[in-house]
Amino acid sequence: MFSQYFGHYLLNNGLITAHQLKHALDLQKITHVKFGVIAVDEGLLTSKQVEEIHEKQKQQDKRFGEIAVDLGFLTKEQVDLMLSSQKKKHLYLAQAVVDQNYMTIEEFTNALNEYKRIHSLSNEKFEAIKSGDIGAIVESLLHTNHPEKEGYAEYVSLFVKNIVRFIDDEVYVEASEEKNADAEWLVSQEIIGEKPLWSALAADEKVFLEIASVFAEEKLTEADELAQASVSEFLNLHNGIFLVNMSNKGTELEMKPQKVDHDSIVSVHKENSLCISINTSKGKFQLILSHSPENVIISDKRKENQTV
Secondary structure, eight states, rough: OOOHHHHHHHHHHHSSSHHHHHHHHHHHHHOOOHHHHHHHHHSOOHHHHHHHHHTTTTSOOOHHHHHHHHHSSSOHHHHHHHHHHHTHHHHHHHHHHHHHTOOOOOHHHHHHHHHHHHHHHOOHHHHHHTTTHHHHHHHHHHHHGOOOOOOGGGHHHHHHHHHHHTTTTTTEEEEEEEEEEEEEEEEEEEEEEEEEEEEEEEEEEHHHHHHHHHTSOOOOOOSSSSHHHHHHHHHHHHHHHHHHHHHHHHHEEEEEEOOOEEEEEEEEOOOEEEEEEEETTTTTEEEESSGGGGGGGEEHHHHHHOOO
């Protein structure tokens, strides 16, 4: 994830072009292999064991390697050995941009140091971010751009982890100042209890169908009941894991049923909400959150257009 995140930092600061970033990330894909694939290839796990681990990830917020150890499929030493090669993923991006003469290694290093300075990162936090620690990346993003939104960091971090686990591992997130969103398709769910939260995924139909297809594990071409149920179930799965995490910390919450809206306009209270742009290889969509569910207004865009 850090390569996507830092790559866009380079792009936004004019250090590389959009074409160069895409090319560099494409080259990086050649060297990126998922943990489960490596374990099977090295004879450490069977395909059935990998599937069992993936199913467990739908119930708890743990990494692939952690669950493999819990189930007795791998030792901690085996996991640590396999993870050691993944902790330098940012070097894949460095190698790609240097090999293509997009930047010198000195320019790349200077950009890393400047990124660290701008975000006021300690050495420990910076190393965590470079190693792809999703929590550290999201926390840096939210604390920098939305210092009043620290309460959302845990939810967003988990959401990004679950996008990586179940939908797409090419993710880049951005905080948005927008408080109103046009949603061709909106899937929402309210969490009630001591810390209420309204959560929603807003996407155009193309991205909506991409997400639905990946989660349903079949190609869906229409935003029908199956597609809507698939995206709804992904949000429900994520929120279920979030509730387990909160329960482990002593906060008991419950979920209301998911809702699906078509061609809607979403308005949220500025001070108690957060909008995150989730960029993936499938396309871009919005994660919208509000700690004041009673202030969330969902209106029919078609009716509003008729009154204009």
